[in-house]
Amino acid sequence: MKHHRSDDIAQLPSRFRANLINSVTGYKSCNLIGTKSSEGMANLAVFSSVMHIGSSPPLLGFILRPLTVRRDTFTNIKELGYFTVNLVSADMHHRAHQTAAKYEKDVSEFTAVGFEELYLDGFAAPYVAESTIKIGCQYKNHYSLAENGCLLVIGSIERLYYPEEIQDTDGFLRLDKTDTVAAMGMDGYALPTFLNRMSYARPESESIILPDGT
């Protein structure tokens, strides 16, 4: 068993520390965030920090690194007021990763990596046509984290698109049925296999495994 204390973590080479700390908290979501600049240029960026914030009202969030360099995604979200979150399937993850490259301002990542820019039902921000699950969001707020300058951006879920056949009768989406990937650390990808769903936990009885399609 390897053991690190905070003082020796601080002494690790920065890339080694970044790989370690980014991977130790567990699997992450893997999503493409689609935005559009005030000049009409579509932008696409891979994020592993999109998270559930609440269901009523439906809210999601994501962590954005400090605004010390150009952050097109945030600038566009603030200007347009809308963005999309597009889940990444296994056959998309190489291209999704490549959106992290720092392209020139006049290059859209959609074109550069080969995804189709899609506009649906009058929504202002572009979706990724190849994503089987697409979420249209409205910017709501952001919180600056005093500890390191990162931002937590909050959006409301305004539109949802997903294949009906992946939904259990109680609303749950079986992400494994669309080969949705999970992110590991800064550059790793994994394909999860569904284990089971568990019943609501109560003190007086052990949770049981729910039947598929619950």
Add this chain to the structure above:
Amino acid sequence: MKHHRSDDIAQLPSRFRANLINSVTGYKSCNLIGTKSSEGMANLAVFSSVMHIGSSPPLLGFILRPLTVRRDTFTNIKELGYFTVNLVSADMHHRAHQTAAKYEKDVSEFTAVGFEELYLDGFAAPYVAESTIKIGCQYKNHYSLAENGCLLVIGSIERLYYPEEIQDTDGFLRLDKTDTVAAMGMDGYALPTFLNRMSYARPESESIILPDGT
């Protein structure tokens, strides 16, 4: 393709909406947070919202639901100043799920669900002995989200324990090698299979797949 707009999402039965919205953002981390009350009672609770916040300094965060009911985890964290984050392997996930049951205040979830409470190297909060990856954290701060009353709790990473054989030479942890699970929605669990790691994305060249053990 099923399509929801915000107005019909709001009309969905609340449990159906919760299952849908909790699962649509992608896979999540699955962790047990260990704390201790001022009376010395150990507490353990499963969370699917633990996230990477930063590497330098090493920080993590998690989302806590509104403080409208008893939240032992948060009370204990504020009182003790420390907590642990323990990753969940496939053979632990039934018990981990069961920690969500609302046990009486004089019952420790460690005892109730059958995990061993472990204290390491003088750290004040209890670890889960069965977890192969353990993180000791110090409470740093919390942010109240005006949108729905949730809290984002921030902790610094003070201690790390993991099996040396799961670490690539550049620091990255291969969580799949310890059968770490990912969470889906409110009650689903999945076991990810490693796909690959990708090289640092640059505009002038396509990202390549890195060799294993990078």
